[in-house]
Amino acid sequence: MSERHLLVLDAGTTSTRAMLYASDGARIAMAQADITQFYPWPGWVEQDAAEIWDQTLDCARQMVAQAGGADRIAAIGITNQRETVVAWSRRTGAPLARAIVWQDRRTADVCDRLREAGHESLIQQRTGLIIDPYFSATKMRWLIDHVPAVAEAGSDLALGTVESWLMWKLSGGLHVSDASNASRTQLMALDGAAWDGALCALFGVPLPALPEIVDNAGRFGATLPDLMGGAIALCCLAGDQQAATIGQGCLAPGAVKATLGTGAFILAPTGDALPRSTHRLLGTVLCQIGGQRHYALEGSVFVAGSLIQWLRDRLSLIATAVDTDAIARSVPDNGGVFLLPALSGLGAPHWRPEATGRITGLTHGTGRAHIVRAALESIAHQVHDLAIAFAADGASWHGLRIDGGMSANDWIAQDMADMLDLPVERPADVETTARGAAMLAGVGAGLFPTLEAATILAPGRVRFDPMMSPAIRTQRLAGWRALLGAGAAT
Ligand code: ADP
Numbered sequence: 245m246s247e248r249h250l251l252v253l254d255a256g257t258t259s260t261r262a263m264l265y266a267s268d269g270a271r272i273a274m275a276q277a278d279i280t281q282f283y284p285w286p287g288w289v290e291q292d293a294a295e296i297w298d299q300t301l302d303c304a305r306q307m308v309a310q311a312g313g314a315d316r317i318a319a320i321g322i323t324n325q326r327e328t329v330v331a332w333s334r335r336t337g338a339p340l341a342r343a344i345v346w347q348d349r350r351t352a353d354v355c356d357r358l359r360e361a362g363h364e365s366l367i368q369q370r371t372g373l374i375i376d377p378y379f380s381a382t383k384m385r386w387l388i389d390h391v392p393a394v395a396e397a398g399s400d401l402a403l404g405t406v407e408s409w410l411m412w413k414l415s416g417g418l419h420v421s422d423a424s425n426a427s428r429t430q431l432m433a434l435d436g437a438a439w440d441g442a443l444c445a446l447f448g449v450p451l452p453a454l455p456e457i458v459d460n461a462g463r464f465g466a467t468l469p470d471l472m473g474g475a476i477a478l479c480c481l482a483g484d485q486q487a488a489t490i491g492q493g494c495l496a497p498g499a500v501k502a503t504l505g506t507g508a509f510i511l512a513p514t515g516d517a518l519p520r521s522t523h524r525l526l527g528t529v530l531c532q533i534g535g536q537r538h539y540a541l542e543g544s545v546f547v548a549g550s551l552i553q554w555l556r557d558r559l560s561l562i563a564t565a566v567d568t569d570a571i572a573r574s575v576p577d578n579g580g581v582f583l584l585p586a587l588s589g590l591g592a593p594h595w596r597p598e599a600t601g602r603i604t605g606l607t608h609g610t611g612r613a614h615i616v617r618a619a620l621e622s623i624a625h626q627v628h629d630l631a632i633a634f635a636a637d638g639a640s641w642h643g644l645r646i647d648g649g650m651s652a653n654d655w656i657a658q659d660m661a662d663m664l665d666l667p668v669e670r671p672a673d674v675e676t677t678a679r680g681a682a683m684l685a686g687v688g689a690g691l692f693p694t695l696e697a698a699t700i701l702a703p704g705r706v707r708f709d710p711m712m713s714p715a716i717r718t719q720r721l722a723g724w725r726a727l728l729g730a731g732a733a734t
Contacts (some may be wrong), residue, residue: 248318249311250685251476252678253300255324255406256484257345260296262303263675264311265682267318267691269701271673273310275303282342287349290342293330296406297413305472314474320414320467321480321685323487323677324406326428329383331394334402337413341391343406344383351382358382363446370433370440372519372527374595380405380429381447388448403453405429407481414478415465421455422481423537427529432457434518434527434539460486460531461688461695479688484677485509486530489540491680492645492671493699500634500641502627502660503676504650507591508545510630512639513538523633524593533687533695541639543592543630547585549650551619554587561612569655572617577716579614580605582727585622593633594728604727620656624663625724631664643667645705647676654708662712663720672703679703 249272250265259279264272277299282290304320311317327346332339344350355375358364364375373379384403387394394401402412405428408421426432426439431449433440437457444451458464460482466475482490485503489511492501500512511530519527519541530540552568555561562568586599603615631641643666646657651670661668673679683698692698 248316250319250321250682250689251304251307251311251317252321252323252681252685253304253410254484254678254681255296255300255322255410257325257347260300260303261678262300262307263678263682264307265679265701267686269679269682269703271675273307275306277303281345285350287352289345289348291328291345293332293339293343293409296343297410300410301413301471308472314472314476317476318691319477319479319685319689321482321681321688322407322410322478323480323482323484323681324410324425326405326425326483326485327378327380327383328406329380329387330404330406330409331384331387331391331397332402332409332412333397334400334417337417340393340397340401341387344386346378348383349377351377351386354382354385367430367443370443371430372427372434372521373430374524374526381431381443381449385448388450399452401450401453402455403449404455407483408455411464411478411481414467414471416468418465418478419455420458420464420481422458422460423529423532424460424483424486425481426457428483434529435537437535459533459535461533461684463688477689480681480684482531482681482684485511485542486528486540487680487684488647488677489513489530489680490683490695491676491678491702492647493702494645495538495695495699497639498642499645500639500643501645501647501676503648504548504623504646504656505648506548506550508548508623508627508648510543510545510627510634511540512634512641513540514639515539519637521637523636524595525633525637526592531684531695541634541637543633545626545630546589546591547587548623548626549648551585551587551622552650555616555619561616565653568616568620569653571613572620572655575611575613575617578605578618578621579610580607581610581614581618582723583615583618583622584727585619585626593630602727605723620653621659621720623650623656624660625720627660628663628721629728641666643669645669645671647671647674649674657708658711661708661710663717665710665717667710668708669705670708671705
């Protein structure tokens with residue numbers, strides 16, 4: 245039989261993509277389509293679930309054609325933007341409202357009330373998550389409270405996150421979610437196999453509207469034959485950050501990955517031990533295979549690549565993101581300049597939404613390059629703060645694997661190795677999210693016996709070893725700490 249490929253559908257926040265992998269891990273082709281973002285009110289972010297489906301199907305069809313037909317594809321894997329909520333009709337398969345996107349803050353007041361009513365410690369204990377509009381539960385309740393079509397749907401109502409929605413459409417009515425996505429809803433206990441009745445009652449989400457929670461890899465069903473010229477096995481569902489962790493080969497405790505995109509998401513597997521943070525990190529399901537659950541600790545930094553966009557678009561200090569590497573190298577050091585990138589508050593581990601950014605240490609000698617360099621240095625400093633929080637939670641790092649658009653910057657990669665005093669590795673192909681989904685789909689389809697075996701799909705890596713003297717590192721850390729104290733106090 246001719247070689248069969250793996251097809252990954254990566255439904256991201258700003259675009260949806262389909263990628264075709266050969267069984268040796270080589271990426272053969274990719275199709276991509278943008279997703280329209282709707283901002284009806286300040287703090288609200290919506291998407292059209294029908295568009296997500298249409299664009300995903302269109303991209304998938306292009307890849308099936310490239311592969312030479314549906315029978316050339318061994319399995320489909322789905323990975324997705326997490327926490328975003330879709331409500332649809334079981335009868336018609338059509339959305340009942342716009343999808344509420346993970347960044348949407350409309351339920352902030354509901355979250356305040358839950359916190360004031362003293363529910364935070366129970367929720368954190370059970371779900372590993374803090375109370376925040378970021379997560380799905382309050383978004384689901386909002387739809388029921390504010391959209392008549394959702395409120396009146398009764399038993400016709402189906403709720404789910406994006407992987408659930410795509411599975412329904414691809415399979416023609418299979419209503420499932422996976423443990424990694426379910427762990428971001430605030431409706432599943434970290435160690436619970438199914439939805440938690442008490443949490444559903446607390447948030448006011450009807451259990452019958454929710455999907456069944458399944459593994460991340462397995463034979464869940466097949467695509468409707470008419471969609472792509474033949475039925476294709478549906479073998480993986482996974483949240484994007486969990487998929488990226490797997491795609492980086494970070495499967496066991498001690499490994500850690502940082503995805504440096506618009507923001508930065510850092511996940512460290514904790515094995516089958518339940519992650520319990522006392523330092524404001526999140527506990528999350530990394531993956532579940534054969535009913536066996538593996539967990540991770542997660543820290544998110546709100547501002548990473550968006551700082552570079554700010555330097556370019558608001559300050560006009562740089563022409564392109566790529567230029568920052570050469571500009572940082574054009575000066576021997578930061579010239580005493582430090583930059584706190586709290587442009588939308590500070591995320592983990594500080595969680596200070598009220599903090600604002602600042603630049604300190606300016607003199608007549610300060611030039612553009614010093615400010616750009618201080619901005620790049622702030623990325624390693626933020627990651628270093630998380631390294632300390634992870635260590636305090638018992639998950640010390642021994643190295644860091646990076647990916648995402650910003651990881652292409654060699655200067656940042658080296659600075660991170662220097663500040664963490666750890667080796668930093670970057671894969672040759674930084675599309676780790678899709679690769680992780682391909683690995684899971686390969687396991688689900690039976691091409692690999694385990695995820696460890698599927699790591700042969702992983703590409704080679706470039707390594708950055710620490711080279712900074714301890715004296716300079718100490719000086720940098722002292723400068724950052726002084727800045728952080730001042731910024732956090734505002
Ligand atoms: P996302 O998936 O969040 O949309 P990406 O992983 O595509 O983000 O990364 C894009 C971000 O990375 C942008 O914010 C951009 O400013 C930043 N970026 C891209 N290339 C570089 C570079 N060479 N140096 C620094 N930052 C970069």
